[in-house]
Amino acid sequence: MPAARGTRTRLGSAIVVALLCAAPVPGDIGACGQPVERLDAPRFFTAKRNIDCNHCSSCGLQSKACTVACGTGPLPLTQFPVGCVPLIHDGEVCLRKLLESSCDDYARFIDDNSPTVPSECDFCPSEP
Numbered sequence: 001m002p003a004a005r006g007t008r009t010r011l012g013s014a015i016v017v018a019l020l021c022a023a024p025v026p027g028d029i030g031a032c033g034q035p036v037e038r039l040d041a042p043r044f045f046t047a048k049r050n051i052d053c054n055h056c057s058s059c060g061l062q063s064k065a066c067t068v069a070c071g072t073g074p075l076p077l078t079q080f081p082v083g084c085v086p087l088i089h090d091g092e093v094c095l096r097k098l099l100e101s102s103c104d105d106y107a108r109f110i111d112d113n114s115p116t117v118p119s120e121c122d123f124c125p126s127e128p
Contacts, residue, residue: 039091039123041079047091049075051098052110059103065110084124094121 049069056066068076080086097120108116
């Protein structure tokens with residue numbers, strides 16, 4: 001089991017690095033010089049799941065969200081809500097925020113009763 005978790009951690013880190021290091025070339029358009037491309041939901045949710053599991057493990061956090069993130073079952077989310085179309089840049093900003101979050105912040109993100117969402121990851125907030 002520990003070897004599998006180490007492999008998963010390395011895979012998750014590789015996915016995150018690939019998402020964050022996609023450099024734009026001159027002439028690109030969109031956010032921060034990147035082309036306007038939709039965020040791939042399964043790829044994003046896989047990277048987020050790995051970041052969540054890493055924070056749960058390294059911070060000693062326990063919640064249902066941690067159990068799901070560190071589990072081997074299917075991704076709980078594989079698509080964004082209808083009408084929600086975040087861009088790759090949005091996903092990069094969100095993942096960067098999650099990577100830089102403290103254990104206290106993450107405890108709030110994965111809380112079983114009232115989890116919070118960093119504003120960087122609230123791609124399509126619901127209307128009041």
